[in-house]
Each structure stands twice: as C-alpha cells, then as structure tokens.
Amino acid sequence: MTVQLSLFEKETETDAAKAPRSDLVNVASVPMRSPFRYAGGKTWLVPRIRTWLKERGGPDKELFEIFAGGGIVSLTAIFEDLVGSVTMVELDEGVAAVWQVITQGNAQWLADKIATFELTPESARDAIARGAQSVEDLAFATIVKNRVNRGGILADGASFVKYGESGKGILSRWYPKTLKRRILEIDLVRDRIHFIQGDGFDICRLNQSRIDALFFIDPPYVKAGRRLYKYSEIDHERLFHQAYRLKGDFLMTYDDNIEIRQLADMCGFEMRPIAMKTTHHAEKSELLIGRNLDWLDD
Numbered sequence: 001m002t003v004q005l006s007l008f009e010k011e012t013e014t015d016a017a018k019a020p021r022s023d024l025v026n027v028a029s030v031p032m033r034s035p036f037r038y039a040g041g042k043t044w045l046v047p048r049i050r051t052w053l054k055e056r057g058g059p060d061k062e063l064f065e066i067f068a069g070g071g072i073v074s075l076t077a078i079f080e081d082l083v084g085s086v087t088m089v090e091l092d093e094g095v096a097a098v099w100q101v102i103t104q105g106n107a108q109w110l111a112d113k114i115a116t117f118e119l120t121p122e123s124a125r126d127a128i129a130r131g132a133q134s135v136e137d138l139a140f141a142t143i144v145k146n147r148v149n150r151g152g153i154l155a156d157g158a159s160f161v162k163y164g165e166s167g168k169g170i171l172s173r174w175y176p177k178t179l180k181r182r183i184l185e186i187d188l189v190r191d192r193i194h195f196i197q198g199d200g201f202d203i204c205r206l207n208q209s210r211i212d213a214l215f216f217i218d219p220p221y222v223k224a225g226r227r228l229y230k231y232s233e234i235d236h237e238r239l240f241h242q243a244y245r246l247k248g249d250f251l252m253t254y255d256d257n258i259e260i261r262q263l264a265d266m267c268g269f270e271m272r273p274i275a276m277k278t279t280h281h282a283e284k285s286e287l288l289i290g291r292n293l294d295w296l297d298d
C-alpha cells in the first residue's frame with residue numbers, strides 16, 4: 001500500500017479535503033496544521049504517528065520532536081491529545097524564529113502581518129532583506145521565503161518560483177487566510193508546546209533517562225538533506241548511538257539505504273520500509289526504525 005505525497009505538501013486557501021484515491025492511505029483525513037510547507041515534511045506519516053502515540057503516548061507523556069522543521073508531528077500530538085505536552089527542537093534560525101514568535105505570545109502579530117501583506121516580488125525581497133532586524137522580522141521573512149521559494153526550500157541558494165500553479169508565480173502558495181488561521185489555532189494550545197532553538201542531540205541526551213519521554217526523530221536524510229536544509233550535515237552514527245541510550249520509546253524515519261540499515265542492525269533496532277509517493281508520483285520507500293515496531297500491525 002502506498003501513501004500519498006510528499007516531498008512537498010499540497011494545501012489550499014481553504015484546506016478543503018480532496019477526495020481520497022483508493023490506492024492511497026487516507027491522507028485527506030490529516031489536517032494540515034503547520035504554517036510551513038516543509039521539504040521532507042511528514043504529513044504523509046501522520047496516520048502511523050497516531051497509531052504509535054495511541055499505544056505509547058498518553059497525558060503523562062512528553063513528546064520530543066528533535067528535528068522539528070514544520071512540526072506536523074508535534075502539532076498532531078497536541079491537537080489530538082495524544083500526549084500531555086511536546087518539546088520541539090530546531091537549529092535553523094529562521095524556522096526557529098517562526099516557532100518562537102508563535103509559542104512565546106506573538107502569534108497574533110505574525111498572523112496579522114501575513115493577512116495584511118501585499119505580496120509582490122519586490123515586497124517579498126524587501127521582507128526577506130529585513131529579516132535580520134528582529135526575531136519577529138525573521139519569522140515573517142521565513143514565512144515569505146517558504147511561500148515564494150521553489151518547493152518551499154529555505155536553504156541558501158533557493159530561488160523564487162517562476163510560473164507556479166496556473167502561471168500564478170509567487171502567489172501560487174500564498175494563502176494568507178489559511179496561514180492566519182493555522183497560526184491562531186496553534187496559539188490556543190501554546191501552553192502545551194515548548195520550543196527550543198538548539199541542537200536536537202543535546203536535548204535528546206539531557207532527556208535520555210526519562211521514561212515519560214517519547215522521541216520522534218526525523219533528521220536531514222543522507223541523500224537529499226544538503227539541497228533542502230541550511231543545517232543538513234549530521235553524524236548519523238552518533239544519532240543511532242544516542243537513540244540506543246534513550247530510556248523512552250522512539251520512532252525514527254530515514255531514507256532506505258544500506259548504511260542506515262547497517263546502523264539500525266548494529267543497535268538491534270527493528271526497521272520497516274514504508275512505501276510513499278513523491279510529488280512527482282514516483283514511488284519510493286522510507287524506513288521506520290524503532291526498538292519495537294509491533295504497534296505498526298495494529
């Protein structure tokens with residue numbers, strides 16, 4: 001069975017659910033909650049995340065999403081009451097600024113700024129150039145970049161979309177009402193979301209002895225990472241050693257290749273390939289890795 005999408009995720013101004021196709025897992029049942037369109041985003045994995053957290057989560061558990069990006073796993077866990085609280089960790093300063101502004105009380109400012117912005121190539125360039133002025137400006141600049149750059153890519157060197165959908169150019173992915181609504185909805189649950197700009201490895205290590213902690217680990221992948229993220233270099237072997245030391249349960253996703261399979265084997269972890277479709281409708285398989293993946297059969 002394959003699941004729909006997703007190097008980049010489909011969305012609209014209304015987020016109206018598309019009719020599910022019979023060969024796809026029902027991704028239409030997954031609400032799009034993130035203000036980001038995130039390269040490597042895990043909306044397609046949400047049905048499995050729900051199964052995992054229904055079995056291993058609960059009100060007394062804290063979920064750590066240590067490579068947060070667009071944060072769809074944390075948002076799903078909180079909105080669907082699958083855990084008591086989440087801690088999101090992200091190294092990228094721009095992405096972090098968005099989460100900081102939303103979780104630290106400035107969501108309304110960001111939502112209003114988006115809703116009243118007149119997007120043109122010039123105003124987009126101007127907003128991006130102002131990003132250095134404050135954390136709020138950086139958050140707004142990051143949202144603009146994420147919406148006008150090809151594929152939403154935030155890494156240096158990414159360019160503006162040229163033609164976009166139906167020749168709409170940079171307006172193709174500018175959905176101000178949708179973004180405003182999503183940001184204000186997150187504001188309503190922000191007391192259960194803790195955000196840290198920092199290194200996911202450090203936060204993992206600091207919480208490795210906690211049995212009430214769960215870890216969702218979705219690092220920059222071995223192959224695609226460099227093109228997609230500013231921070232794409234990670235020590236994959238070190239990450240497996242860190243996962244090995246966790247007392248709490250974890251779920252890791254990776255590209256399916258021999259190097260990663262060897263590391264998982266070495267640590268005695270279980271792994272399952274899971275088929276998915278990219279935006280270009282190519283089928284590929286990603287690996288789910290954990291200490292015990294029996295819950296996948298539920």
Ligand SMILES: C[S@@+](CC[C@H](N)C(=O)[O-])C[C@H]1O[C@@H](n2cnc3c(N)ncnc32)[C@H](O)[C@@H]1O
Nearest residue numbers: 038040041042067069070071091199200218231
């Ligand atoms: C595969 S993406 C995560 C996508 C996310 N799961 C989603 O659904 O949107 C990996 C993320 O890890 C971040 N990153 C890279 N190195 C990091 C580190 N050492 N600590 C925390 N985040 C890091 C990158 O900036 C990128 O946003």
